[in-house]
Amino acid sequence: MSAASDVYKRQCKVVFVVGDFTTTIGDPTGKNKARPEISREKIESNMKTYLEQVGKILLTDEKSFSWVPNSDWFTSVTDINLPADSKIGFQVVHDGVKITTPVDPNTIVGKAIVFENTRKQVSEQTSVLRRQISVVTLTSFLWTLRHITHAQLIKRDMFQDRLAKNEDLYMHEMMYPVLQGIDSSVITTLYGSCDMEIGGTDQTFNMLMGRQIQEINKINYETAGVSSDLQAVVTMDILSGTDGVEKMSKSLDNYISIADEANDMYGKVLSIPDALIVQYFRLCTYMPMAEIEEVARDLEHGAKNPKDIKMRLAREIVAMYHGQEKALMAEAAFTNTFKHGEVPHDAAEVVITAGEKLIDVLLREHVVPSKTEFRRLIKEGAISVVETAEKIDTPDFVITKSANFRIGKRRFIKIVLK
């Protein structure tokens, strides 16, 4: 996203393509028909959360930023399935009177009315664009395929790996790069150009496919009066997660969120393995490359303590999202807690009745999300009393006196008996 930020500062518009259609297609438990109207609601809600995060880095006004789900062009009006008793109406104005005529929901016209209305609800401004673009149909998809050879697709390393291992390669998987490439072409039509695509190094093949599909469509771009320049392709290293093993991902719970509180963010950055320090400096900060190389040399020759370098990294990152002041406060809180064994001054404090179970308190206060997670923490010896460092070793632990508890590395709770 830092790269996108650089781009928008150069007066370009940033467009996020949400691959909701390609995700549905890729999902092995998929049903016969995608249900665009349902998944759209989910996308809208996901995007809302996402936009809050994006807003911390990018301007999100309409001139600088836009997002579109690719189901907008890949899903057909015919994919809409409505219950037979749906009430669909076509509104006409006659002599100044509004008349609504019912339309059979199982006809193409019925589906088309629903399709248009749904698009309208998203945003009156973008819906005009969406209603006018040439949607990708089976016909136009096959037209694209006639310009792409088997040899070209099959050479993709991922496909070659599968074949070498004698693992099944399904035909919809082979279509993936083509579908993603079409995204760039649709963005060109929708916004007048698609000058640059930014993605992870794992997307290089797909993004170059975007260039090829723009090339194929040049003649159509001329008719549509949009730019026929091929997109530049910018690839970024994939950011590793805090575990140092997998790529950063919410579902693997090895992530640092832009929306994390300053203290959490600081602590999470400190928890990364030393081997990731340079990568994080490169991908997550605006520090000049020359300085980063210096950091790398210092680490290699043991000139500096990795912990100190990580603290600088954590300060840099927290400052980007919360400002310099909060970064320094997070550092102070961390130092207090971990260097001096203190409970952070902003730890939650709850007053309970003697005899309550620890699990019930932690669940009620949302310190742990579930009993399963609680049991896992107990098993790992990750819950302890701060004052005595005594590890809690039973899930049925009952609180008999006031104490501060430490849960995992960075969660604390002050429990006071009334």
Added chain:
Amino acid sequence: MSAASDVYKRQCKVVFVVGDFTTTIGDPTGKNKARPEISREKIESNMKTYLEQVGKILLTDEKSFSWVPNSDWFTSVTDINLPADSKIGFQVVHDGVKITTPVDPNTIVGKAIVFENTRKQVSEQTSVLRRQISVVTLTSFLWTLRHITHAQLIKRDMFQDRLAKNEDLYMHEMMYPVLQGIDSSVITTLYGSCDMEIGGTDQTFNMLMGRQIQEINKINYETAGVSSDLQAVVTMDILSGTDGVEKMSKSLDNYISIADEANDMYGKVLSIPDALIVQYFRLCTYMPMAEIEEVARDLEHGAKNPKDIKMRLAREIVAMYHGQEKALMAEAAFTNTFKHGEVPHDAAEVVITAGEKLIDVLLREHVVPSKTEFRRLIKEGAISVVETAEKIDTPDFVITKSANFRIGKRRFIKIVLK
């Protein structure tokens, strides 16, 4: 078609699938978008001619016979491109008064109205079916592809040949068998079942794909209340053309049409190479296999003159389409002409002015279709005077006296000077 005839006699319904969509996709000079409304007109007119021929073998009432173009399910409503000034109207009835409201032709609703109306025009009865079936969309096509592996498609001999020769194999070509397979699945949904698919041996791979796609869709068939039995696949040898080299094809002009006049049909059958005699008996007549084997033995051992066997073949075939009497008349006419050098009694007779050029007369009377064809015939020595057997060797030949001309093998014209 003889095979289809056998099927319908067993109380089955014969459905001809016209591959107009797959043809458009396969056409290398294809445009970005198929234009379904235009090509539909052409199909309708082609089908009219075709149905006249089909009627000679099959019952063509709605109960026994039906035909459908596969653009009906592969073409999307979005593929319709209308001029911006098209007048599209949505008709509602309000208080017994018909009100037509104009609809923007560039919206999905506008296209849907045109789509439905076009389908309606074909046939009110079948259009109800067509409007209700699940049209094949990009989404459902990709859903089908997730059940088909690369290994399965690439093993097709045609594809293997291409790869072995290092010739380009385009991705839309790889999709072909899948598209054709989907045809069988749509027929199942449309008519309640698709029990048997009949095609040439070159279609075996594609027809088996139909079985697989029926298997994939079994769960959907249950919901739709249609048969979930997989189709039987019947393959037929490909009939060779009269040249004995290529498969029979109108465009190669090596064909015998069901609609040919008795004399033409008889003559054309006689013109086939001896090597094709047995194949024609097998594929084009109802003669029992035991008898055909006898014919084959006779030919092999030289027990009978191939010419006599061919005359029997010609009689059999002509009798099928024109009746026994006309078959015998055709034989007599042929025998007269070719055995005794006579002009057939039904040859065209024209009266002309002395000094006319032969080419002008032949073009006017439609005996030859073009000057090019005429020059080719002259060059081959294929135009002669019947009475003298003199070959015409100049394209500028001027007629100076009444004479009968023979053009090619079977065309004759009696020219009388006034």
